[in-house]
Amino acid sequence: MALRILVPIKRVIDYAVKIRVRPDKRGIETANVKMSMNPFDEIAVEEALRLKEKGVAKEVMVVTVGSKACQETLRTALAMGADQAIHVEHDSDVIEPIGVASVLHKISLKHTPNLILLGKQAIDDDCNQTGQMLAGMLKWPQGTFISKVTVDKEKGVEIDRETDSGSESLSLSLPAVLTCDLRLNEPRYAKLQNIMKAKKMEVQKTTPKELGVDMSPRLEIVQVNEPPKREGGVKVKSVDEVVAKIKGA
Amino acid sequence: MFSLKSNGTTIIKRILTTKILFKSYSTSSNVTVTRNDKYSQVTEEDISYFKSILEEGGVITDKDDLRMYNTDWMNKYKGNSKVALRPKTTEQISAILKHCHSRSLAVVPQGGNTGLVGGSVPVFDEVILSLGLMNKIEKVDQSSGVVTCQAGVVLETLDHHLSRFGYTVPVDLGAKGSCQIGGNVSTNAGGIRLLRYGSLHANVLGIEAVLADGTVLDNLSCLRKDNTGYDMKHVFIGSEGSLGVITRVSLLTPPRPTSVNVAMFGCKDFASVLVALQRAKTELGEILSAFEFLDRKSMDKVVAHGKAKDPLSESHDFYFLIETSGSNKDHDKAKLDLFLENILAAEVVSDGVVAENVTQATDIWKVRETIPEALQKAGAVYKYDLSLPLSHFYKIVEVMQDRLGDKATAMGYGHVGDGNVHLNISAPSYSKEIYDIIEPFVYEYVAEQRGSISA
Numbered sequence: 001m002a003l004r005i006l007v008p009i010k011r012v013i014d015y016a017v018k019i020r021v022r023p024d025k026r027g028i029e030t031a032n033v034k035m036s037m038n039p040f041d042e043i044a045v046e047e048a049l050r051l052k053e054k055g056v057a058k059e060v061m062v063v064t065v066g067s068k069a070c071q072e073t074l075r076t077a078l079a080m081g082a083d084q085a086i087h088v089e090h091d092s093d094v095i096e097p098i099g100v101a102s103v104l105h106k107i108s109l110k111h112t113p114n115l116i117l118l119g120k121q122a123i124d125d126d127c128n129q130t131g132q133m134l135a136g137m138l139k140w141p142q143g144t145f146i147s148k149v150t151v152d153k154e155k156g157v158e159i160d161r162e163t164d165s166g167s168e169s170l171s172l173s174l175p176a177v178l179t180c181d182l183r184l185n186e187p188r189y190a191k192l193q194n195i196m197k198a199k200k201m202e203v204q205k206t207t208p209k210e211l212g213v214d215m216s217p218r219l220e221i222v223q224v225n226e227p228p229k230r231e232g233g234v235k236v237k238s239v240d241e242v243v244a245k246i247k248g249a
Numbered sequence: 250m251f252s253l254k255s256n257g258t259t260i261i262k263r264i265l266t267t268k269i270l271f272k273s274y275s276t277s278s279n280v281t282v283t284r285n286d287k288y289s290q291v292t293e294e295d296i297s298y299f300k301s302i303l304e305e306g307g308v309i310t311d312k313d314d315l316r317m318y319n320t321d322w323m324n325k326y327k328g329n330s331k332v333a334l335r336p337k338t339t340e341q342i343s344a345i346l347k348h349c350h351s352r353s354l355a356v357v358p359q360g361g362n363t364g365l366v367g368g369s370v371p372v373f374d375e376v377i378l379s380l381g382l383m384n385k386i387e388k389v390d391q392s393s394g395v396v397t398c399q400a401g402v403v404l405e406t407l408d409h410h411l412s413r414f415g416y417t418v419p420v421d422l423g424a425k426g427s428c429q430i431g432g433n434v435s436t437n438a439g440g441i442r443l444l445r446y447g448s449l450h451a452n453v454l455g456i457e458a459v460l461a462d463g464t465v466l467d468n469l470s471c472l473r474k475d476n477t478g479y480d481m482k483h484v485f486i487g488s489e490g491s492l493g494v495i496t497r498v499s500l501l502t503p504p505r506p507t508s509v510n511v512a513m514f515g516c517k518d519f520a521s522v523l524v525a526l527q528r529a530k531t532e533l534g535e536i537l538s539a540f541e542f543l544d545r546k547s548m549d550k551v552v553a554h555g556k557a558k559d560p561l562s563e564s565h566d567f568y569f570l571i572e573t574s575g576s577n578k579d580h581d582k583a584k585l586d587l588f589l590e591n592i593l594a595a596e597v598v599s600d601g602v603v604a605e606n607v608t609q610a611t612d613i614w615k616v617r618e619t620i621p622e623a624l625q626k627a628g629a630v631y632k633y634d635l636s637l638p639l640s641h642f643y644k645i646v647e648v649m650q651d652r653l654g655d656k657a658t659a660m661g662y663g664h665v666g667d668g669n670v671h672l673n674i675s676a677p678s679y680s681k682e683i684y685d686i687i688e689p690f691v692y693e694y695v696a697e698q699r700g701s702i703s704a
Contacts, residue, residue, distance in 0.1 A: 016607035018412075032507050036606035076605045189560050189602035189609060192514070192593055199586070 003057040003151065003174070005048040006113035007082070008104055009041040009064050011073040012124045025223050027093065028124070037073050040119025044180045046187040047149065048117050049081045056151045057115070059083050063107055065100050067091045071203060078198035079190035085203045086111075090215055097125075099208070099215040101133035106211040108138060114175040115157070120145050121179075131179035141172040145181040284373045288355045291331050291376060295352060299334055302344045307382070309333040318377045321370045322363050322424075323625060328371030330357075335382045339457060339465060339496040342378070346494065347463025349376060356461075358490040360432025361403065363424035365621065365632050368489055369432070378494060380431050387497075389414050394502045395454060395471045400431025400495045416502040419446035423618035431495045437487030439704065441617075444666040445538040445574065446503055449486050456482040457497035471499045506538070506574030508581045511610035512589070514601035515565025519643040521597050522569050526665060528597070529571055532588045536581050539572035540666035541617050544646065547662040548616070550675065554626040556619035557612065560602045569665065570617050620662055620673075629679040633672040633691055636701035642670050645694060649674065652686050669704040 013019060014034040022029050037045075051057040062077040063086040064070045074085040088103050108116065121128035135142035143149075147167065148160035156173040162181050172178075190198075208215045236242050299308045309315060310332050318333040320326070336342050349356050355375040362369045371377060383401035390396075394416045398407060405425040408418045420433055422440040432438075434456065437449055446452065455470035468481050485492055516522050522542055529537050545566045552559050561568075575581040585603075592598050604610035624630045637645060646661035649672065653659055657676035663669050672691070676683050695702050 014607045016611065034509075034607060039606075039608075042606075079605075190605055191562070192589060192598070192601035192603070195603055196590060196593060 003051065003115050004059045004111070004113045005051065005057050005061070006104075006108060006111065006116045007041070007044050007048050007060060007062045007077070008100070008116070008118050008130070009045065009062050009073055009077055010038045010119070010122045010124075011035050011064065011066055011070045012038045012122055015039050015123060021224050021226050025225065026221060027224055035069070035073075037076055038119050038122045038124075040121060040123075040180055040182070042119075042187040043182070043184050044117040044119050045077050045080055045082060046185050047180060049188070050185065051115075051149075051151065052081075061086065061111060061113065063088065063104070065090050065095055065103050065208070074203055075198050076190060078201050079195040080188060081194060085201065087203050087205050088211070089205060089207050092215065092217075094217045094221070095215070096217055096219065097127045097129035097133060098218065099213065101130050101137060102213045103208055103211055103215075104130070104134050105137040106213060108134075115151075116140075116175075116177045118177070118179045120181050128179075131177055135177035138175075138177065140175050140177050142177045142179070143170055143172050144179045146178050147181055147183040149178060149184070282372065287353065288375075289353045290374065291354060295348070295354065296332060298348055299332065299345065302341055303334060303336055307335045307337070307341075309335070315377075318359065318362070318379060319370055321365075321367050323365060323630070326367035326370050328357075328377075329374050330371040330377045331374055333359075333377040333379055335379045337382045339383075339459060342383075342459045342494055342496055343463045343465050345376075345378065345463075346459055346461060350462045356494075358435070358494045360401065360429035360435070361424065361427040363428045364432070364436065366634075368436070380429060380494075380496075383431070383496060384429075386410050389416070390471070393471075393473070394504065395499055396502055397469070397471065397497065397499045398430060399497055400434070401429050402431075404428050404430055404433060411502055412505055415505050417505040419452040419501070419503055420449060423621065430498055430500070434486055434498055435489055435495055439664065439667065439669060441539045441541060441572075441664065443664065444540060450483055452501045453482055453486055453498060454501050455499040456485050456495055458485055458493040458495045460493040465496075466493065469497055469499055473501065504576070506576065508573075508575045508578040509538075509610065510573045510581060510585050510603065511570065511613050512585075512601055512603040513560050513568060513570045513613050513616065514592075514598040515561050515563070516567040516569070516598055517565070519567055522567050522665060523639055524595075525569060525592055525597050528592060529588065532591065533571070533573055533584055536573040536575040536584060537571070538574035539570065541570045541663065542665035542670075543568050543570075543617060543620065543662035544643070544660055546658055546660035547620050547673075550623045550627055550660070551616055551620055554623040556623045557615040560609075560613055560616065561600050563600060565599060568616075570613060572614075617662070620671075624673055624675055627675050629676045631674040631676075631683070631687055633702070634669070634704045635672055635691075635695055636667075636669050636704035637695065637698055638700065639665070639668055641698050641700070642668065645670065645672055645691070648694065649687070649691065652690065653683070656686070657683050664704075667704075 014036040017034050020029045048060040052060055060082045061084040062074055062082045064074055065088045071087055074087060078085055118131040132142060143159040143161055145162040146159045147162050150158045155171050157176050158171050160167045160169050315333055319328040319330055334345060356378050357371045357375040358378045359369045360380050380401035383399040386398040386402055388397045391414055407430055411417055420438055420440045421442045422438055434449055434453055455468055457469040458466045460466060526540055529540055548559060548568055551557050573581055573585055604613055643661055646659050649659040657674050659674050661670050661672055663671040692702055
C-alpha cells in the first residue's frame with residue numbers, strides 16, 4: 001500500500017489556557033500565553049503515525065502555515081515521529097482557511113500525498129472549513145469528523161464518522177481528505193530520544209508567494225467580546241412566584 | 250507530631266506515648282484510648298447557645314450530616330461528635346471558644362478534612378469547628394503579591410484568584426481542590442513546590458488566631474521584615490490546632506511563572522534518581538520547581554485503579570518527575586534541552602517523555618498526585634511521612650518489604666528533592682500482624698538515621 005500521508009497542523013493557544021479578550025477588542029490576548037499544537041491536529045498526526053506503524057503508510061509529512069514561532073509546533077510533530085516537516089512562513093495575525101487550503105493545495109501538488117489527515121477544526125477560530133475546501137480544490141473525496149479509519153487495498157478507505165444522530169460508516173477511494181474528531185485516538189507523548197532526534201532534523205521552508213498563493217484576508221474582525229457573565233440564579237418559595245418571575249415581574 | 254532530635258530508647262517511648270494520645274479508637278488501630286472525663290459533654294443548652302451566635306445552617310446536629318465531619322478522608326478514623334459548627338467570622342469563633350472554655354468542652358478545628366493521619370476528626374465527641382465558611386479572600390496587593398484571606402479558603406480557589414494578579418500560591422499539593430489554607434498553615438504542609446519556594450515558615454507573613462479561651466491574637470502583619478518582639482506566627486505554623494484556631498492568614502506569593510515544563514523519566518535504579526536530582530539542581534538551577542519520585546509499585550497501583558495512565562511505553566523500576574517554572578520560555582527551553590541531552594547521553598535515564606501542552610503536563614502530574622487515591626481503592630493502607638538522609642531514602646522501602654514478605658506491599662514515593670519519602674504499605678485489610686511488623690520498627694529505623702517521623 002505504502003501511503004504518503006500529509007498532516008497539516010496549526011499552532012494555537014493551548015486548550016487549557018483561560019483566554020482573555022485584548023483591550024482593543026480586536027482579538028484574543030496572545031502575548032505571554034502558552035501556545036501548543038491544535039488538539040485535533042495532534043490526533044491527526046497520531047493517526048498518521050499509527051498507520052505508518054501498521055505498515056500501511058511509508059511516510060508522514062507535516063506542514064504548517066504561520067510565523068517563525070510555528071517551527072516549534074513542527075518540532076513537536078517530528079518528536080512524535082513524523083518524517084518530514086514543511087514550514088510555509090507567513091507572518092500575519094490573520095490566517096484564513098481559504099488561504100491555508102490554497103497553500104495546502106499547492107503543497108499537495110508538489111509533494112503528492114495520497115492521504116491528507118487534518119484536524120476537524122482549529123480551536124481558536126472553530127472554522128471547520130480547511131479540510132473541506134482543500135478536498136474541493138483537489139477534487140478528492142472527503143470524510144469529515146472521523147472516529148475510526150482503516151485502509152484496505154481494494155476498498156480504499158473505510159471510515160466511521162461522527163454525526164449528531166450517531167456514527168456513519170463510509171468508504172472512500174484514494175486519494176482522499178479526512179478530518180479527525182476527538183474519539184479517533186489518544187495522542188502519544190513525545191519521547192526523549194525522538195525529541196533529541198527531531199532537534200537535528202531539517203525543516204523545509206517556503207512562502208505563500210513562492211507557491212503563488214494570495215493570503216490577503218477576505219474577512220475583517222470588527223469586534224470580539226466576552227460572553228455575558230452568568231448571573232446568579234434566584235430561589236423562589238412557591239409555584240406562584242415562579243410564574244410571576246417568568247412573566248417578568 | 251514531634252521530630253526526633255536525639256536518639257535512644259527514651260525518645261522512642263515518648264513518641265509512642267504521643268501517638269497514643271492522638272490515635273483513634275477505631276478498627277485500624279491496636280491501641281485503646283479512654284475519654285478523659287475532665288471534659289464535659291455537649292448539652293441542649295450548649296446547642297442553643299451555638300445557634301444563638303451562628304446563622305441558619307451554622308449548627309449541624311443531624312447524625313447523617315455529621316458523618317462527613319466525623320470521618321477522615323481515608324475512612325480510617327471515625328469520631329463520635331454530636332455537633333459541627335460552621336462560623337463565618339473571627340468574632341463568632343471567639344464566642345464559641347470562650348463558651349467551650351467555660352464549659353470544658355473539647356474542640357477539634359477542621360479545615361478541608363484532607364489530612365491522612367486522623368488529625369482533623371474527633372477522637373470522641375469533641376465539638377467540630379469547621380472553617381469551611383470562613384472563605385473570604387480579603388485583599389491582594391498587586392505590587393507585593395501579599396494576599397490576606399480567611400483560613401477556610403480552598404487552596405485551589407486562592408490560586409485561581411491570584412492568577413488574575415499574576416501571582417501563584419507558594420505551596421501546592423494533591424489535595425489542593427479541597428484543602429484549606431488555614432489547615433495548610435496549621436500543619437505546615439510541605440507539598441510539591443517546597444524545593445522552589447520554601448516552606449510556609451518562609452511565606453507566611455502574619456496570622457490571626459483565636460486562643461482556647463476566646464482571646465483573639467492579631468499577629469496579622471503584611472510586612473516582609475519585622476523584628477519587633479517574638480515572631481509568634483512561627484509557633485503557630487505546624488501547631489495543628491493545639492495552640493489556637495488560625496482564622497486569617499497573610500501570605501507572600503511568588504509571581505506566577507509564564508513558562509512551565511513538565512517531564513517524566515524512567516530509571517533502572519534509585520542511585521540514578523539521585524544522580525538526576527543532582528544534575529537537575531545544577532543544570533536547571535533556578536528554574537527547577539519540583540522533583541518528585543515514585544517507584545514501580547506506586548505506578549502499578551495508579552494504573553491499576555484507573556486514576557491516570559503511564560506516560561512511558563515500558564515499565565521501569567523507578568520514575569521521577571521534573572517541573573521547571575520560569576519567566577522566559579526560550580531561556581527555559583534551552584536549559585531543559587541541554588539537561589535532557591546530558592542525562593540521555595550519560596545514560597542516567599532509560600526513557601523519558603516531555604509534555605507538549607498543558608493537558609499532557611496535567612496528566613503527567615496526575616500520575617504522581619493520585620497515588621494516595623489509588624492506594625485508598627486498593628485496600629488497607631498504612632502511611633508514613635518520613636524525612637531521611639538520601640542514602641536511606643529508598644532503603645526503608647526495601648527493608649520494610651523484606652520484613653513484610655508477601656503479606657503486604659511496601660512502596661515509596663514523594664519529595665525526593667526535599668528528602669521526604671511517603672512510605673506506604675498496602676494490604677488487603679488491616680491486621681495486627683502487619684501492624685506489628687511495621688511498628689515500632691519504622692520509628693526505630695528513622696530514629697537511628699536521625700530522620701523525622703513527620704516530615
